[in-house]
Amino acid sequence: MAARPSATVVIPTYNRAELLRGTLTALAANRPPDEGPFEVVVADDGSTDHTREVVRESGDRLTVRHVFQEDRGFRAAAARNAGARPASAPVLVFLDAGVRPGPDFVRAHLAAHARGRRAVIGYTHGYRPDLSPPDVLAAARRDLAPAEAVRRHGDADALRDVRQPVFERFGYDLADALVPWQWFWSVNCSVNTSDFRAAGGFDEDFRSWGGEDLDLGYRLHRGGTAFTVSRAAWALDTPHERSTGADLASNAANIGMLADKHPEPVTELLWAFFARPADRFEIRHEWNVEDEYRLVLAAAEQARGTDVRAELAPLREVAGDQRVVVLGCGAEPPTGLAAGVRLFDFDGRLAGLSGPGGRVGHALGVRLPFADGSVDRILVTSRLSGLWERWQAHILAEGRRLGAQVDVPFLSRTVR
Secondary structure (H helix, E strand, O other), X not given: OOOOOOOEEEEEEOOOHHHHHHHHHHHHOOOOOXXXXXXXXXXXXXXXXXXXXXXXXXXXXXXXXEEEOOOOOOXXXXXXXXXHOOOOOOEEEXXXXXXXXXXXXXXXXXXXXXXXXXXXEEEEEOOXXXXXXXXXXXXXXXXOOHHHHHHHHOOOHHHOOOOHHHHHXXXXXXXXXXXXXXXXXXXXXXEEHHHHHHHOOOOOOOOOOOOHHHHHHHHHHHOOOEEEEEEEEEEEEOOOOOOHHHHHHHHHHHHHXXXXXXXXXXXXXXXXXXXXXXXXXXXOOOOOOHHHHHHHHHHHHHOOOOOOHHHHHHHHHOOOOOOEEEEOOOOOOOOOOOOOEEEEEOOOOOOOOEEOOEEOEEOOOOOOOOOOOOOOEEEEOHHHHHHHHHHHHHHHHHHHHHOOEEEEHHHOEEEO
């Protein structure tokens, strides 16, 4: 009976046979982990090129299998799940086709997992899905062995992981980060197989580029999985043609789907960063909602004793067919509010309290769970005064989407 592999490396691919060849060649050059041999699963999303042949040729150097699913459009999430489904290894490593790992890649991922239950973010040299600049190191990245390319050029801007400033800020350990899952990208990451399955794997409703890895990271984090970064588990992205504009548009739409699945201020912030930049809101680092979320939590603490019952009392006179949303309802909204009033607060400690129209929702107001044109009025209470200047453009934009006038009584202001 064959020994259980130490890790299963899952590589989704679609018509990228030569990029896949580079990835498999680099994996074949990995030093065997002390925990035992690893296996590779190529999760094919319906390729029509010579992917099968490339996988077959690598079989004399790797323990590798080819899992194929019919081409029904972009289904990378489903492909990754198909690759992970038969895995018996205790650790799942996800790696994109065309990303060539360093010689100790698998060993480093396993070493990170040996320090406790965690999801591991591998450092990825040269991965910039948001930009397509002229690549002065393209030849080196393509033609040199990964270790040699990194030895020669690893400190060059073009080969730095775009997330490196965040990694350095946290000392490559995200234990103190509030939103570590925002940096959990499936280009190079790993997770305990049991945690992956307990979280339900990748959500296969994501059927275009982007977002499914953050969604998984969110669920892992909510389930108690810690996150860390391993610079030793590094890999090098091979330059290739990207549909950057289309990919980023797809990613923004998918972040919206993530926010709708998990409605709360932190996912609203993530969506705002990707999908709705505001002229007056400067985003210093487009991948980072960490600092903004800390500001929201600080504002919630500051507003903890703010009583807004007097601000909400006029809503008792609201006509029964008027649809009103309150942002910042507080812990004790007045009784007798009209049935069409829906209450929200950005303080998570208040979410789930009973209120008119159902339980209090958890929201800042940047993205609300209502259809276009379905709200008559949004009332913003003084509990949001500490956040209003920073987020007013986004909340007003959401009011326009919903067809609502936005009342801000603490500023004596109404916006239509």
